[in-house]
Amino acid sequence: MRLEFVENGPIRLEGKRFRIRLGEKEEVRERPRISLCRCGASANKPFCDGTHKQVGFQAPGGVLEVEGD
Ligand code: FES
Numbered sequence: 001m002r003l004e005f006v007e008n009g010p011i012r013l014e015g016k017r018f019r020i021r022l023g024e025k026e027e028v029r030e031r032p033r034i035s036l037c038r039c040g041a042s043a044n045k046p047f048c049d050g051t052h053k054q055v056g057f058q059a060p061g062g063v064l065e066v067e068g069d
Contacts, residue, residue: 007061010035010048020046 004012012035020027035048039057042049 001066003064003066005038005059005062005064006035008058009039009052011038012036022046 002014004014006012012033014033016030016032018029018031018034020029036046037044037048037052038059039048039052039055041051041055041057043051
């Protein structure tokens with residue numbers, strides 16, 4: 001698995017199918033990439049809705065790669 005920390009922005013995950021469970025709610029999204037909020041200001045958590053630009057969120061970019069299962 002590869003996570004990209006976008007400079008001053010969200011965490012992007014690449015894949016094919018994402019199953020997201022939040023409390024009792026479960027959602028499946030089939031898409032090549034999702035962006036997760038890390039600024040805390042999104043109105044659509046856990047997803048990034050672009051609000052990080054309005055709130056001036058600042059954080060370095062980077063990559064986290066997880067090897068194995
Ligand atoms: S990182 Fe984009 S809205 Fe929070």
